[in-house]
Amino acid sequence: MMPLAVAAYTATSAMGHGLAAQRETLESMRSGLRPNDFGSAPLACWIGRVDGLEQAALPAEYAPWECRNNRLAWLGLNQDGFLARVQQARQRHGANRIGLFVGTSTSSIGATEEAYRRLDADGNFPADMQRPAIHAPHSLAAFVAAALGLEGPCLTVSTACSSSAKVFASAQRMIALGLIDAAVVGGVDTLCDSVLFGFNALELVSTQPCRPFDLARDGISIGEAAGFALLQRVEAAPQAPRLLGYGEASDAHHMSTPHPQGLGAGLALHAALARAGLDAAQVDYINLHGTASQKNDEVEAALVSRTFPATTRASSTKGFTGHTLGASGILEATVALQAIEHGLVPGNLGGDTPDPDCSPSFAWRNEQQPVRVALSNSFGFGGNNACLAFAAAGFAA
Amino acid sequence: MSALRIHVEGMGLWSPQLGDFDALRRLLDGGSPPPPQARPAAATMAPNERRRAPESVLLAVEVAGQAVAMSGRVAATLACVFSSSHGEQSITDYMCATLAHSPTELSPTRFHNSVHNAPVGYWTIAVGCHEPSTAVCADRASFGAGLLEAAGQVLAEQRPVLLVCADTAGSGPLGKVIGGEQPFACALVLAPTAGAATRARLDIRLNAGAAPTDLAPPLSGWRAGNASAEALPLLAALARGAGRCQLAAGPQLGLQVDIEAVA
Numbered sequence: 001m002m003p004l005a006v007a008a009y010t011a012t013s014a015m016g017h018g019l020a021a022q023r024e025t026l027e028s029m030r031s032g033l034r035p036n037d038f039g040s041a042p043l044a045c046w047i048g049r050v051d052g053l054e055q056a057a058l059p060a061e062y063a064p065w066e067c068r069n070n071r072l073a074w075l076g077l078n079q080d081g082f083l084a085r086v087q088q089a090r091q092r093h094g095a096n097r098i099g100l101f102v103g104t105s106t107s108s109i110g111a112t113e114e115a116y117r118r119l120d121a122d123g124n125f126p127a128d129m130q131r132p133a134i135h136a137p138h139s140l141a142a143f144v145a146a147a148l149g150l151e152g153p154c155l156t157v158s159t160a161c162s163s164s165a166k167v168f169a170s171a172q173r174m175i176a177l178g179l180i181d182a183a184v185v186g187g188v189d190t191l192c193d194s195v196l197f198g199f200n201a202l203e204l205v206s207t208q209p210c211r212p213f214d215l216a217r218d219g220i221s222i223g224e225a226a227g228f229a230l231l232q233r234v235e236a237a238p239q240a241p242r243l244l245g246y247g248e249a250s251d252a253h254h255m256s257t258p259h260p261q262g263l264g265a266g267l268a269l270h271a272a273l274a275r276a277g278l279d280a281a282q283v284d285y286i287n288l289h290g291t292a293s294q295k296n297d298e299v300e301a302a303l304v305s306r307t308f309p310a311t312t313r314a315s316s317t318k319g320f321t322g323h324t325l326g327a328s329g330i331l332e333a334t335v336a337l338q339a340i341e342h343g344l345v346p347g348n349l350g351g352d353t354p355d356p357d358c359s360p361s362f363a364w365r366n367e368q369q370p371v372r373v374a375l376s377n378s379f380g381f382g383g384n385n386a387c388l389a390f391a392a393a394g395f396a397a
Numbered sequence: 398m399s400a401l402r403i404h405v406e407g408m409g410l411w412s413p414q415l416g417d418f419d420a421l422r423r424l425l426d427g428g429s430p431p432p433p434q435a436r437p438a439a440a441t442m443a444p445n446e447r448r449r450a451p452e453s454v455l456l457a458v459e460v461a462g463q464a465v466a467m468s469g470r471v472a473a474t475l476a477c478v479f480s481s482s483h484g485e486q487s488i489t490d491y492m493c494a495t496l497a498h499s500p501t502e503l504s505p506t507r508f509h510n511s512v513h514n515a516p517v518g519y520w521t522i523a524v525g526c527h528e529p530s531t532a533v534c535a536d537r538a539s540f541g542a543g544l545l546e547a548a549g550q551v552l553a554e555q556r557p558v559l560l561v562c563a564d565t566a567g568s569g570p571l572g573k574v575i576g577g578e579q580p581f582a583c584a585l586v587l588a589p590t591a592g593a594a595t596r597a598r599l600d601i602r603l604n605a606g607a608a609p610t611d612l613a614p615p616l617s618g619w620r621a622g623n624a625s626a627e628a629l630p631l632l633a634a635l636a637r638g639a640g641r642c643q644l645a646a647g648p649q650l651g652l653q654v655d656i657e658a659v660a
Contacts, residue, residue: 041500096605096650105512109489112571116493125574132575136483137513138536142648151605151649155542156534158484158513166531170546173553177401179545179603193496198508200501248529250477250521256509267527381509382518384530 005237010080011334013225014048018079048223048322067111076226093181103163103187105326110192160380165329169246186228210292211350212316223322227330247271251383262299264385272387290316310360319349329378336374400600409463409584453485456582457516464584472524475559479517480543482624490569540628541646564625578622607651
């Protein structure tokens with residue numbers, strides 16, 4: 001496929017606000033997880049919470065969009081000079097020639113939950129919650145379009161935990177077809193009762209900080225994050241890292257359990273390699289989905305074992321951030337991009353007793369080495385799988 | 398930019414008044430098609446799955462099954478783009494009401510059925526589809542934005558794609574804020590090249606600022622009552638065999654679609 005430049009990118013999560021904080025947290029192998037202090041009756045678990053959101057009200061002009069998820073979106077957009085890079089692209093290409101593709105699992109459902117907690121005597125939403133736009137899954141995309149002043153194609157992808165990986169594919173297709181010249185892609189998901197109590201009901205939440213690929217792993221830790229990237233044709237940013245390929249596939253197996261042999265995950269991975277024109281052995285690093293659920297990690301470790309040589313390094317970074325659900329695709333894409341830019345293979349935090357099913361590819365501690373090609377895996381409920389392939393500027397497969 | 402040219406091989410439709418695409422054709426010809434049974438049959442799903450499935454899944458599976466049958470394609474070979482403005486409103490209503498009062502009693506099944514990609518997930522399971530599948534939304538522009546995403550896949554990847562757009566009726570306190578008078582679902586099987594199964598050719602152009610095509614009653618009322626029924630101008634043109642329509646693809650973005658019948 002036609003590669004694209006990742007001309008700018010940014011991320012905000014429990015690792016910190018912006019890329020410098022993220023890199024420092026990764027380098028120090030320090031977890032951003034904390035005991036759950038979210039909500040009025042917190043479950044006994046650990047969460048990856050973003051500091052400062054409670055004080056980060058939206059500017060007055062965006063008041064109709066006010067909610068935790070859009071606050072995190074705004075906080076994220078304001079890191080790493082990202083807003084200015086989008087404004088430059090808008091001036092260069094025009095507002096209607098830039099697409100916006102964002103992934104989210106629950107968008108601003110936290111606001112809908114709040115409205116239900118505060119129903120009036122007649123059973124209606126309170127007056128300050130009578131805002132239809134924030135009670136829709138498109139809330140995030142509509143707010144970001146307004147905040148960035150973009151008027152091109154605008155789409156929410158909501159395929160659970162693969163959402164903000166798949167946005168890269170949608171953007172690439174529309175740029176390749178000439179419908180747009182550039183795209184802002186990204187994703188935001190925030191802590192809310194729906195996911196905390198929902199995953200708890202499925203018995204998928206650990207009472208401890210999550211331990212991806214550890215022999216004693218017993219579930220996920222839920223986190224929140226915002227991440228964005230600006231995609232342009234390679235000529236527009238020749239020094240930037242590249243999106244080389246993407247792969248998407250379906251398990252057709254079960255709504256909340258992965259295919260036991262990782263069928264869809266493997267199809268997505270090989271589709272990404274094929275589009276990128278890569279052999280598996282050319283991959284230097286894979287950021288794994290690695291949720292610390294029994295089943296995901298078992299299936300994904302087997303996929304790594306049967307696909308990659310030991311020279312391909314692999315790790316999950318959910319021990320740093322928790323599982324940020326619909327934002328995990330973009331968040332972990334930025335980790336893969338930082339691996340390329342800084343030669344940092346982040347260690348698989350939380351895997352103190354490695355599962356013996358893990359191949360020698362696993363990086364249990366940080367490693368410093370050149371990374372030319374990096375993949376990012378994202379798998380979601382409904383058997384929805386995606387894989388992204390990135391490479392350093394100038395890399396030729 | 399030249400037009401995006403794609404080909405329609407199958408159409409599906411379900412609402413409380415219209416049980417399939419042919420019912421729309423008969424209505425527009427001046428007939429009075431009988432309304433369908435109260436619940437979409439969704440015969441593609443296994444009976445035990447169908448009994449437990451939420452309405453949004455039944456709606457999507459029903460119209461997807463109709464469109465794929467008309468196309469003669471094997472369902473498992475089609476990439477899937479499922480769009481919906483609000484997903485399953487009754488589950489969102491249930492979740493938020495339960496979380497407000499007794500959060501630890503939340504049903505795990507209803508939670509995993511609450512994801513926006515539940516309908517496409519159940520569809521891929523029902524037909525054994527391992528192709529790419531996605532679930533998207535864009536408020537009132539969910540059909541137009543979904544059509545654009547589907548056209549992007551059809552043309553950039555030169556593959557057939559199943560597009561579904563479905564919304565349930567409003568439910569509970571949430572429904573009073575966001576609306577939704579009745580359910581509506583539609584589906585198209587889209588292909589990059591003309592073939593024996595081609596019914597119509599679509600030429601799609603981005604068109605900033607154009608308002609969606611006017612509709613006459615009863616279609617205008619059905620459109621006002623469900624975000625997915627924003628598809629009706631295109632469906633009506635397909636039923637008539639040709640025409641031009643404008644669809645919303647975003648707050649400032651429209652799609653101009655030229656429809657031409659293929660014999």
